Amino acid sequence: MAKINTAVLQKMKQQAEKITMLTAYDASFAKLFAEQGVEILLVGDSLGMVLQGHSDTLPVTINDIAYHTRSVRAGAADAFVIADMPFMSYGTLEQTLQNVMPLMQAGANMVKLEGGEFLLPTIKALTERGVPVCGHLGLTPQSVHVFGGFKVQGKSNEQADSILTQAQALQAAGIQLLVLECIPTALAKRITDALTIPVIGIGAGNVTDGQVLVMHDIMGISSGYIPKFSKNYLQQTGEIRSAISTFVSEVKSGIFPAAEHSFN
Numbered sequence: 001m002a003k004i005n006t007a008v009l010q011k012m013k014q015q016a017e018k019i020t021m022l023t024a025y026d027a028s029f030a031k032l033f034a035e036q037g038v039e040i041l042l043v044g045d046s047l048g049m050v051l052q053g054h055s056d057t058l059p060v061t062i063n064d065i066a067y068h069t070r071s072v073r074a075g076a077a078d079a080f081v082i083a084d085m086p087f088m089s090y091g092t093l094e095q096t097l098q099n100v101m102p103l104m105q106a107g108a109n110m111v112k113l114e115g116g117e118f119l120l121p122t123i124k125a126l127t128e129r130g131v132p133v134c135g136h137l138g139l140t141p142q143s144v145h146v147f148g149g150f151k152v153q154g155k156s157n158e159q160a161d162s163i164l165t166q167a168q169a170l171q172a173a174g175i176q177l178l179v180l181e182c183i184p185t186a187l188a189k190r191i192t193d194a195l196t197i198p199v200i201g202i203g204a205g206n207v208t209d210g211q212v213l214v215m216h217d218i219m220g221i222s223s224g225y226i227p228k229f230s231k232n233y234l235q236q237t238g239e240i241r242s243a244i245s246t247f248v249s250e251v252k253s254g255i256f257p258a259a260e261h262s263f264n
């Protein structure tokens, strides 16, 4: 696999080649995922749930993300690695600039921040200083207490228009990739068509430029509730490497996600 960077991802969108992304938190899985052709590894703050056992992502710290980013980078020297900025680590511009350093120095190629409008100056400041930014809209789990649970977002016309407007504003501010989580497929299609940057979906239908899942969901080992948009590829294949290569090929061919993994 050619080494991935923002220019390669941009080209994949233009050529309509689907982008695959998985969360990874350690060196062994990072290496295995990279070997199976997964283009992007995400050190997600979902680690607060699947590794640490919390019921949401809020307890995760910068040190947690930096530690796991170092591990992922150690296992996959050439991988394109995105590190999540955890809850309240980008509350102010000053905090953001302080907190982004350990993540980039741990080996991240890009950082991901949840939210819309309020992030515009932050995104500009980061990209100007050499830090590529991934946006994250829709169900942004750090706002679970505002939403009153992990609920599908953008169901009303008004909410849908607002998410599209925010996606366009984030792109204008400088994000080079966008994650859309748990929104209706029709809205994901509008946003993917409207943006020139690649859009990665999770619970956003098969219309985005790529797909991301939490690795524990692919292997059916998440504790507690397993989201409707995930698929247990280990059960289907019986072997971890085959599970990952099947995920990759099903995303590439558009088989995954099917209607049953999507919201309307």
Ligand SMILES: Nc1nc(=O)c2c([nH]1)NC[C@@H]1CN(c3ccc(C(=O)N[C@@H](CCC(=O)O)C(=O)O)cc3)CN21
Residues within 6 Å of the ligand: 045, 046, 049, 050, 057, 139, 141, 150, 151, 152, 182, 213, 214, 216, 217, 222, 225, 226, 227, 228, 229
């Ligand atoms: N194991 C795991 N997988 C994930 O995808 C994930 C995490 N953890 N932790 C961080 C966030 C939290 N996420 C979640 C968690 C639950 C739902 C969920 O229960 N969704 C309902 C939709 C409810 C509705 O219809 O509004 C579902 O049926 O999937 C969604 C996203 C996604 N991320």
Ligand SMILES: CC(C)C(=O)C(=O)O
Residues within 6 Å of the ligand: 023, 042, 043, 044, 045, 046, 047, 084, 179, 181, 202, 212, 213, 214
């Ligand atoms: C679910 C993905 C998009 C994420 O942000 C995470 O794993 O933390």
Ligand SMILES: [Mg+2]
Residues within 6 Å of the ligand: 044, 045, 046, 084
């Ligand atoms: Mg996250």
